[in-house]
Amino acid sequence: MVLPARLHSLRYNSVSRRNFSSGRPFFRLQGGAFKNAGHGGRRGNGRRYRAGDSVRQSGIYEVIHDRDHREAHEVVMISGEYFPDCETCKDKVRFRLVRTAPYIFQDEDFGEEV
Numbered sequence: 617m618v619l620p621a622r623l624h625s626l627r628y629n630s631v632s633r634r635n636f637s638s639g640r641p642f643f644r645l646q647g648g649a650f651k652n653a654g655h656g657g658r659r660g661n662g663r664r665y666r667a668g669d670s671v672r673q674s675g676i677y678e679v680i681h682d683r684d685h686r687e688a689h690e691v692v693m694i695s696g697e698y699f700p701d702c703e704t705c706k707d708k709v710r711f712r713l714v715r716t717a718p719y720i721f722q723d724e725d726f727g728e729e730v
Contacts, residue, residue, distance in 0.1 A: 660713030667701040667709050675716040682708035694719045 657675060664680070665671075674695045680688050682705035693699065693711070702709040720726045 657716040657718075659715055662712065664710040664712050665699050666711075667699050667707045669699050669711075671695050671697045671699060673713065673716050674719045674722065676714045677711045678714050680710040680712060681705050690714060692717070695722070 660675075660677075665677075671693045672695060674693065676690050677693050678688050678690055679702075681702060685702070685704050699709075699711050701707055721728060
């Protein structure tokens with residue numbers, strides 16, 4: 617699946633801030649107000665997925681590498697894709713859903729026009 621290149625049309629009206637007490641990002645809106653960026657997506661159930669499994673829900677996933685290869689990190693995965701192999705860990709890499717987050721271009725209001 618090729619992701620559309622739409623970044624050129626986006627306007628960034630907010631500045632990312634981090635709330636150090638909660639560890640969650642905040643954004644400064646026009647006018648100086650702050651908004652919590654906890655998007656309200658459903659939390660993961662702790663299940664771990666393997667390389668080659670189909671991604672059932674778009675969202676933020678924690679990548680857990682084999683042994684001491686690399687620290688765990690977060691990535692965005694899109695439903696309908698497959699979890700990839702790691703170049704070092706190969707198929708021993710695991711993925712855990714942290715929070716669902718719908719891909720904007722799979723939303724009916726933002727989908728690709730044909």
